[in-house]
Amino acid sequence: MTVIWQLGALLSLLSLASAETxxxxxxxxxxxxxxxxxxxxxxxxxxxxxxxxxxxxxxxxxxxxxxxxxxxxxxxxxxxxxxxxxxxxxxxxxxxxxxxxxxxxxxxxxxxxxxxxxxxxxxxxxxxxxxxxxxxxxxxxxxxxxxxxxxxxxxxxxxxAPDAPIRWVNQWDNMDGHIERGYGGDSIVFSNGTIKNDLQRVIDYGRLLASIRINGIIINNVNANATLLNPKGVDGIGRVADALRPYGIQVGISLNFASPSANLVYGNLTTFDPLNQTVIDWWTNVTDTIYDRVPDFAGYLVKANSEGQPGPLTYNRTLAEGANMFASALKPHGGILMFRAFVYDNHINETNWKADRANAAVDFFRDLDGVFDDNVVVQVKYGPIDFQVREPPSPLFAHLRQTGAAIELQITQEYLGQQCHLFYLPPLWHSILDFDLRSDNKSTLVSDVVSGKRFNRTLGGYAGVVNVGVNDTWLGSHLSMSNLYAFGRLAWDPHGDSETILQDWTRLTFSSDPAVIETITDLSLESWPTYESYTGNLGIQTLTDILYTHFGPNPASQDNNGWGQWTRADADSIGMDRTVSNGTGFSGQYPPEVAEVFEDISTTPDNLLLWFHHVNYTTKLKSSGKTVIQHFYDAHYAGAENAQTFATRWERLKGKIDDQRYNETLFRLRYQAGHSIVWRDAINEFYHNMSGIADEAKRVGSHPWRIEAESFDLDGYDVYQVHPFHTASNFTGIVTSSNTTAGTATTTVPFESGTYDIAVGYWDMFNGTSKWVLSLNNKTIGSWLGDNEKYLGHEPSRYLDGHSATRVTFHNITVEKGDTVKIVGTPGGIEPAPLDYVAFLPEGVID
Missing domain, CATH: 3.30.379.10 (Chitobiase/beta-hexosaminidase domain 2-like)
Structure with missing residues (x-):
């Protein structure tokens, strides 16, 4: 019987009575x-x-x-x-x-x-x-x-009582209705340049937020559109505030610093200089107008002078002068100005050994402590770079002694699998919140800084970047909702136990069945180390494509550009030297006790080794005695191997969870299993190719159970050199000769007769839906569609690369040596039915 591996087929089997969306x-x-x-x-x-x-x-x-x-x-x-x-x-x-x-x-x-x-x-x-x-x-x-x-x-x-007064979520919704990093569908707030008339989803969202004790929401993207400030926009803000007021949630908005010079109904100034009186008056008028409509307006969030955004530095004004302009307008109304510390130059020169994006936050804000108005809160990303799989805490927390601070945590999984890979975030957050910065040689937990306790500040707290959308699951993934729930719990009590929070969420969301609780707990708590293992470990960052979608593997994209998320990898060595003695000086931004630990390679934890030190691939780790490169190889294999178990373990819950949520989650876990192998092979091949150092276990570059697609007999298919090279098995794939005619790839089984799982590596591109049919001796054993974009919300790719690469597996297929294997690929749209390989996997083999 033909097996069709697509979510639509799985859902067609559902019992409507038992479905939950x-x-x-x-x-x-x-x-x-x-x-x-x-x-x-x-x-x-x-x-x-x-x-x-x-x-x-x-x-x-x-x-x-x-x-x-x-x-x-x-x-x-x-x-x-x-x-x-x-x-x-x-x-x-x-x-x-x-x-x-x-x-x-x-x-x-x-x-x-x-x-x-x-x-x-x-x-x-x-x-x-x-x-x-x-x-x-x-x-x-x-x-x-x-x-x-x-x-x-x-x-x-x-x-x-709450640990901190500010417990806000930041939406990255754009006024056209799309969401930056929106993996759960389009905006529930905006559409076609304005705020929606029907705000029922906003009301439903407010109910969820109130249940986890969130008290504020920024409704639009930090890359803000000035037109939100026109009269229709202000009234829309008011309607959202009216919808959320019964839930005790105050509304705020992100601002574009250059708004006064935009063509708005309030005026069209020629400047946005924060010390210009006409600009000050302009913002005061805008703020008063908003409060006339929304008396309990929470305040503003500002991203300035970052990633090409305008800001006070445009006029040689300080960041504090820019922030205080807004704070002064808000203060009579009791409003708060959240000013993001995400300020850096995205055109820095990698050839400068001292250059380091990680230094930027402290360099920009350290000397401004005490200059900000008392209703300004500096919103600091948890790490110095950008929501990576592992970072040390931002040292800026130790420098904001006279200024309110909020920690920015990303609930949406931008660099962390984009809700298509399971990743329970609270253990990562705890690694930051529980970190002791040791200011003045005294206990200085990050959580105590943002609560205001450590430096006796009245304002501070938590900002969670969360991009809920119109998808029924809100975030696109049922299991990812544990992160939103946990954010609220930890913003109230940052000392809450990650496992306890997870189990409460599981009982409320799914079931109190011990098997359900145990399975979801185990998978979720394993998810961070598993993902870290097959993406980027030893503090090297996530190794995703930072120039394109931030989703799939592309370690080459980290270097040779101005974005500063560098690995400085070459043929002999890897890692950022962030020491004071020989590197960028970043380690010296921490208080002395912590700086001393990170300055010395012998005391730096192995899991942050490459964050702080540039070392040879043959450097041995303290924790295992392995070389850095062998650890890379081993970790990527171990992580991908564990990811293969997630779907199998989830399958034990069939009948214990309603069919719809069971099948939708199973689909994502199966996808993750395939994509983790894409990650494993891409990273290992890249560093194997760069270093020339063999894997001691002889796995990297060796796939004894695969038949490469280019080695098939091809009719209507052409060989295609994939870029980046490491995102294809043997660096090569095949595509149909035209976008209208099917191609056929045929070969014979070279393996001994037996029962195998047959895995097919292929690419599923955006804006196209191909169809593939796999047969043995002209008997169809499976077919599938290239329509993952209908079911997975990650940033799509129009290319054959690590984002579109994926894998489908058909289980327990009886095979005779010499059987004819044939795949017929029918292109659809721009997608030329691309294929990478076919693997015949004996029991227990992943390859």
Missing amino acids: GHAAWLRYAPLPASVARQYSAPSTVVALNISEVDPVYTAGQELQKGIQGIFGGKVTVANTNISLSSPAIIVSTLGQYVKAYGSETAGHVPELTDDAFWLDTTGDTVQILGQNGRAALYGAFEYLSLIAQGNFSKVAYAT
């Missing part, structure tokens, strides 16, 4: 098993002491009603007036409104609540959920629902 995420409120539900008698009355229907307390009452009815069944009523405390009920309110209704003596047991803190008490017949403010009460309602949705009926009484 993922839209509800962790707020499914799925019914508990009867044996669990009967252990708890949920109150059937909710009292929400709200002032109006736009108050988050009103939202809390509605959410409690929906949640309890979903979890336990039955009817729940909601009232907004006080009832007798002797009656079983859930009371949700601000602490002030509760005292007003019931008297201060009834709240004497409640501790003082700081901003956004709440009190939850389930010890009596009446459940108390009391917030310092309305959104805090809503947070408490979600907390209670999270507990009971997981079957946790413990009697609890506690208060909890």
Whole structure:
């Protein structure tokens, strides 16, 4: 029977009754098993002491009603007036409104609540959920629902408060409706140059954000469009704010620094100099206009003088002078100015041994500490470069002693598999948040800097770059949603345990079945080291294509350009020398105790060796005694090998998870298995070719179970030299001779008779859908389409390269030596049915 490996075929088998799209995420409120539900008698009355229907307390009452009815069944009523405390009920309110209704003596047991803190008490017949403010009460309602949705009926009484005041998400949505790094579809906010009329998805998103205690959102891309500031745009901002206000989420926007010189209705200035009074007046007028429409407007996010963006340096003004111009306009309204520290020159010269993009943030901001206005927060990427698979923490955190700081974490997986590769991010985030910078030889955890505790700052916190889209799964991948959930949890409490958070999310999103929890926990916790192993290890960065899509492998793209994400690899050596003694001096940007560790190769951790030191390929690692190059070879093989197990382990959950989410996740894990081999081979071939050093295990460049496509007998197919060379097996593939006529590739099986998995390496390009049919002795054993772009949201490629390269596998095929193998490829659009190889894999062999 023909096997068609495409997601559409998998989904055609679904039972509609059991399908879940993922839209509800962790707020499914799925019914508990009867044996669990009967252990708890949920109150059937909710009292929400709200002032109006736009108050988050009103939202809390509605959410409690929906949640309890979903979890336990039955009817729940909601009232907004006080009832007798002797009656079983859930009371949700601000602490002030509760005292007003019931008297201060009834709240004497409640501790003082700081901003956004709440009190939850389930010890009596009446459940108390009391917030310092309305959104805090809503947070408490979600907390209670999270507990009971997981079957946790413990009697609890506690208060909890956020670690930091700023817990914002940054959307990178463009006004045309597309999203920069948008792997989950188009924008839920913008379309055709304006804010959408239908904001239901925004409301649904606000509900998700409130449930993880996010209190602010920047709705547009940091590469901002000035037209958002026109009257229609301001009204649109207001409509978004109106939609999110019931969830306690304040709206802010990104600004283009040069907006005053754009052709806008407010005026058309000839300058955007931040010290020019007409410019200052212009921004003051814009800001006042926004606050007239949105009185609780959160503030601005500004990217300036980075990657070609305009900014104060254009006029020889300091970054602080630029930031303070906005801060002054915002301050009378209580607004915050988030100023990104992502400022660097993207045209630096690699031949200058001292040049280093990693130095930029400290170089630009160190001397400005204490000069920024007190409502300015410098938003710092977690590492010195750009969301790589492993970086040390940005040393700038140690220099912002008199300035509020926020850490920028990327929830969207830009350099980390783009939601097509499983990557649970919290362990990576913890490696930064838990890092001790040792300022003044005292404990200086990054998390304590951004909370404001370490340097006694009142403003600071967390900014998560998250590009939810119109895809039902929000991020394009069901499993990637654990990162959004965990971001909220860690922004509230950065000391939260990654595994505990993951397991809470799994129970809420999928099931409390122990097998489901164990499998998702194991896969997720293995995902970072697995991805790091087959992409870029030892601190060399991710080794993706930095000039094109940031998705597939292309180590050559790192060097010989001005972007500064260099490896400085040559025939003998690799790595950035960032020492003070002989390199770029970056290590010296850390406080002395940390700088001393990174300056010395003998104390630098192996996993950051190539970040801080330029070494020979034959340098031996402290941790294993292996050479650097052998570690590369071994790690890439080990990582790809483990990635092969992900889909197999997921398959054990069939029947334990609804069919739709099971199959959609299985599709991505199978894709990851194939693409991890593309990564493994590309990186190993590149450095093998560059260094000339053989793999001790004799794997690199040797594929004994593959038949290269160019060695087939070809009819209607031509041999094609692939670029980059290392993204094709044997550096070569085949493509159809025309874009309209099918090609045929034929050969015979050279292997002994037996049962094999047959894997086919091919390329799936954007803007084309080819079809391939694989047969043995003219009997079809499988067919597939080149339509991954319909199901995978990663940045597409129009070329045969590491982004479009992929692999499909057909399992348990009985083969006789000498059988005729034939592939017929029919091109579609620009895609010429490209093929790389066919591998016959005995049990346990990956090749």
